[in-house]
Amino acid sequence: MMRPNRKGAGILGVLAVCVITGLTSVACTGSSGSSAAHDPSTFTMGIPAPPISLDIPKDYDQSTTTYVALVTQKLETISATGDLSPQLATAVQQPDDTTLVYTIRGGVKFSDGTPLTADDVAWSIEHDATGSSQLAADLISFGSVSVSGPLQVTVKLSHPDGQMRSLLATTIFVQQAAFAKAHANDLGAPGAAPIGTGPYMFAGNTQQAVTLAANPNYWGAKPKVSKIVMVPVSDDNTAQLAMRSGSMQANLVANLKTAGQYQQISGAKLYPLQANISVNYISLDTQAAPLNDLHVRRAIAHSLDKAGITTAAYGNYAKLLPGLSTTDQLADVSPAKADEDAFLNGLPQYSFDLAKAKQELAQSAYPNGFQLAVSYDSTAPFAELTVLNLQQNMAKIGVTITPKPVTQKQWIAAVYAHKDLGLQLLPFTSAGPDAGSMLVATTAAGNIRPGAFNTANWTTAAVEAADKQLQESSDKAVRWQAVKTILTAIANDLPYIPLQAPDRVLVVAGEFSLTQNQSILDLQTNGTWSEQLTAN
The missing domain is CATH 3.10.105.10 (Dipeptide-binding Protein; Domain 3)
Structure with a gap:
């Protein structure tokens, strides 16, 4: 789906000194400059602009999905080659060419401690796929969704669509239905951030920063970094200054003509992102x-x-x-x-x-x-x-x-x-x-x-x-x-x-690094990049 990239978020690239072969690439490490010491429990990353909304149907932008997917998770994740893996859905059956049946993972709780139910999943699919949702243009074969069991949801298509399962994997962000309904008029605005099941929960949303804190009720492995802060940066020069000072630890290169300057930051590691889509x-x-x-x-x-x-x-x-x-x-x-x-x-x-x-x-x-x-x-x-x-x-x-x-x-x-x-x-x-x-x-x-x-x-x-x-x-x-x-x-x-x-590249500096290279889908769709984030 098209995502109008705020502040040139889609204008990304790799340095010539990075070795890239097909979809396999290695990080490049800077060797000069300075990067001040920083609290390793907090990871601060640049974003092109403050979000319009934290409810993705109102703001289907690739920089916004980068952090929203850490909170409101997906039914399945998708790899750079199109392979699907379970996230909130543990199994998917297709009894005919217009039906998808999802089995929902049991024992999952939202960050407020309430259990994830099939009703939450069904509501989220309906919310994301219909009406004025910016996601709906991707899901034109969507017909209806219903709860078909205690932990089962059935999606009916209006016509056969061989790609619908992959599209639902990339576009559906599951959130708590009760909170969303209670905030029908301001969902996604400051003070009404969606409640999710992911490794993080929203702890703040202002024009200056979006703050995520570790979800104490997360069903998966505990995040290695307890707080993630997303801060708007106007350009790469500003980002580089912030990374040199230690006040910011990551950024997507926006202006490739300044990309080489990131190498001058001590400890900077450049990760080319797989899959140019x-x-x-x-x-x-x-x-x-x-x-x-x-x-x-x-x-x-x-x-x-x-x-x-x-x-x-x-x-x-x-x-x-x-x-x-x-x-x-x-x-x-x-x-x-x-x-x-x-x-x-x-x-x-x-x-x-x-x-x-x-x-x-x-x-x-x-x-x-x-x-x-x-x-x-x-x-x-x-x-x-x-x-x-x-x-x-x-x-x-x-x-x-x-x-x-x-x-x-x-x-x-x-x-x-x-x-x-x-x-x-x-x-x-x-x-x-x-x-x-x-x-x-x-x-x-x-x-x-x-x-x-x-x-x-x-x-x-x-x-x-x-x-x-x-x-x-x-x-x-x-x-x-x-x-x-x-x-x-x-x-x-x-x-x-x-x-x-x-092309695209993620720069990570200071004491932080990624344990493996990411695809653009891991970063901006799946919400799995934080699993590879570690403080040295």
Whole structure:
């Protein structure tokens, strides 16, 4: 599911000195600078901005899920390769292609000492999957949920969906139903933080910090660190100063051009995160002039210096995308990586070529140019660089692009409202390592609506059929063909222009370290990263 990344949370990467082979990587350790002594019972980590809400259906953002999942746990966790493991659900049966039956772990208590029940799980699924929930766009095949036994919940699908179990694993955050119902109007706000079963519980939520304390009633192993504090940091320079002083011990690198500076902090360890499932791209509203003209969309594509934008935003720490998926997203459906590369590199490409852009414009309904205002998240460097690049280049062929920087809150509200979308600069993080998550979300007709992410307002009969196959089939060959159908149609019709896939890295300093490298899903979906956190 797309998560609009506040303060560029998705703009992450790895240093060239780190060794990365496939999904296996090693941490790099800094050797100079200073890091003051710190209380090892408290771990402080930077986040891009304060949460909008601690109730994820109101704030489905990857930085927020990083710590909320430590409190409100999942039914199952998902690995970088898509494998599922038990968390609050100890078993899952599928008696038919539209039914999932979850057996809930017994003996689990919420942090207030009350037992976890099937009613809590059923309420949480309903809460996350329906209504105005920002998670609902991922769960379009959800039909209903009911308590079917003392520790059993049954989910019915509206139609077969081979990926629904994985989607429920990544999107459902289980919380105490009684507290949530009592706080129907302010759930997730300061003073009304959800109550969960995880290793931590919320102990404070202000604009200055979100504080988590160890849950005394946790059913699993006792956390090695008793307190986790998440503090907003405005940029990497601020984060580095805080880590040097010892007031902060971890951060996700936002601006990759400053990544090397982290190595100068004594004891800094850089952990590249496995599974690249994030994509930056341009969305073009195919139902509104002038973007409803294919020649205009092609002119825009030929006016983009994607390589220059990527280097300016990320240095060497992002990959240019030939199609609207990363290879890690395709790995679950493709026969082999060689097939992924051959297919993606064989898609129609639109080189940076103003002569071709001018030719396409001449064939459009706007041969003398047009004017287009582009609103974008002012905190996302790749978005600003892309808009400015288009403004400069398209001016040479008679097109006036007017950049309109807005606050992240305004931008998120506009995207979710699904009105006057025009040209959008978007980051998208899939719910898991599967191309279907992003492709269905951005191309299905059912997602042309508020709260959903077909922001191009585009589909075709062939794409709809392929979307249906992606949702309903578990046959790998069928799903691979469906992915190829959709990506080919996108490359031909240009509702979306793929830009780049940023890498990601977590920096941990001071006396803390991770006992093993994490995937992006461990950090931002599963809530399992704290299990590997230890004080030396």
